[in-house]
Amino acid sequence: MSIISLIIKREFVAKVRNKSFIVMTFLSPLLFVAITGFIAYLSSMKPDTKLIAIHDESGLFVNEFIALNNKNSDYKYLDLSKVDIQFLKDSIVKENFEALLYVPKTVNNRELETKIQLVSNESPSISFIESTQGIIADKLTKNNLELAHLDTLAIKKAKAEVVFKLSKASGEESLRGLNEIKIGIGGAFGYLIMMFIIIYGNMVMRSVIEEKTNRIVEIIISSVKPFQLMMGKIIGTSLAGLLQFLIWAVIGLSLMFAASAFFGVNIGPTARVSPEMMHAAQQELTGTAQMYIKEIWNLPIASILIGFVVYFIGGYFLYSSFYAAIGAAVDNQTDSQQFLLPIIMPLMLSVYIGFFTVINNPHGTVALVFSMIPLTSPIVMLMRIPFGVPWWQIAISVSLLFGTFFGVVWFAAKIYRVGILMYGKKPSWGELYKWLKY
Structure with missing residues (x-):
């Protein structure tokens, strides 16, 4: 050898x-396998519900957010529009709430687009900010259409939703x-x-x-x-x-x-x-x-x-x-x-x-x-x-x-x-x- x-x-x-x-x-x-199972278990755990206070002086959005409480969201929204705004901001400092969504009363919707405030001690997640902005934007768009006397139901029905059906060249169905x-x-x-x-x-x-x-x-x-x-x-x-x-x-x-x-x-x-x-x-x-x-x-x-x-x-x-x-x-x-x-x-x-x-x-x-x-x-x-x-x-x-x-x-x-x-x-x-x- x-x-x-x-x-x-x-x-x-x-x-x-x-x-x-x-x-x-x-x-x-x-x-x-154990680590994978443990990660899957942690992912399936429901996080602690975060309280979001809403002070909506316009009255346009509060019902939109309250309706989300019935959808098992990670966030729970509370209508505190009648509570003093300074008291609510002090509550944020004391960490009684995760954040405060403040919607002031304005002359028109265009002005409202840049006046809404989200108050919190720590910067909220990007997904929460985007979803909140999306809800407000959708509501404002619907309200603008109604003010313009446009049929919002007809517009909603006319909106197309495209979902591709994936397939291979051989004719078999493919997967995403x-x-x-x-x-x-x-x-x-x-x-x-x-x-x-x-x-x-x-x-x-x-x-x-x-x-x-x-x-x-x-x-x-x-x-x-x-x-x-x-x-x-x-x-x-x-x-x-x-x-x-x-x-x-x-x-x-x-x-x-x-x-x-x-x-x-x-x-x-x-x-x-x-x-x-x-x-x-x-x-x-x-x-x-x-x-x-x-x-x-x-x-x-x-x-x-x-x-x-x-x-x-x-x-x-x-x-x-x-x-x-x-x-x-x-x-x-x-x-x-x-x-x-x-x-x-x-x-x-x-x-x-x-x-x-x-x-x-x-x-x-x-x-x-x-x-x-x-x-x-x-x-x-x-x-x-x-x-x-x-x-x-x-x-x-x-x-x-x-x-x-x-x-x-x-x-x-x-x-x-x-x-x-x-x-x-x-x-x-x-x-x-x-x-x-x-």
Whole structure:
């Protein structure tokens, strides 16, 4: 067995046998489900009702707001138009009310548009302000139409409400929010890669720093080349992480099969929804869930999973080379902070590019360019794959990723070779550049 194989085996076994690795491998999916359920529970909880005082001297709007009390709103409106306005403002200061809506008496509606006040100790939410303004604007519009002797009922009936019926070119009915589902799936895999790179990349760096600090590395490199040691650590750690993600994938697919069986969905790209099921989807939540699960199974799942493995390996190898070089260049984790930011920034940039660009235009220039750049492609391309990406783009992206990896390994190995035996001196960017020339 070659020396590098022995190092890979040593790193892999050490990581897999670690108790924290075993516990988190099987506990993480349960924690994710528990956190998701907890967030859903918090979202379903009814917030505390907030009291809004109304002092309406015009008498136009108070009934509009009082009627909202019967609609289980988060806000309860109280008609206090006969109470002194200064007393109400003092009550706001004492926090007896959340806010005070003050509508003064004016000569005409046009003047009223700019005279209404919303008094509160803290700035109200944007949604509350917009909804309140909308109610007042609708009432003023209706009142203006009546003053102009226009038939408001006829105008209301003439108002069109357009709701698109979404369908595919094949004739099947489509669903709203599929782009959000696709970007969510791609984003989840991309986020896993980013977190894995940060967590396990730091693990590689800490392992190098620990061996360097304890002077164990001086004994190791007497029979192992620095490049072999670096590659062994990177590959061994990545295999342990890949095993962990495969276990998570099996657990996730098992849960997906269970959900499909529970809702009675035929799994596979050829699954079809009958007209009866389509009708039921419009009437019942179960039917809607069936259609969404069917759409998820119609995604290029094989391409997503294969792409995840490929970009996982390429992205991790690329960034771990940087982490290993940094670990060899410093003596402790405190000194490594100045070098970590340039590594983390491309990862953060790729996440923002994915969520703010890919979802709106997955095949646009920005998404295409960043899915080709090796430092961002592991995340951005994974977010694009659920939308359907031509094979040649994936081939070019993967080739650039692994080509850059081999180039970075060559440079990182030079830093690793020199830095692994350097002690007691905090390196600068200039010194790292000098090491590349050795």
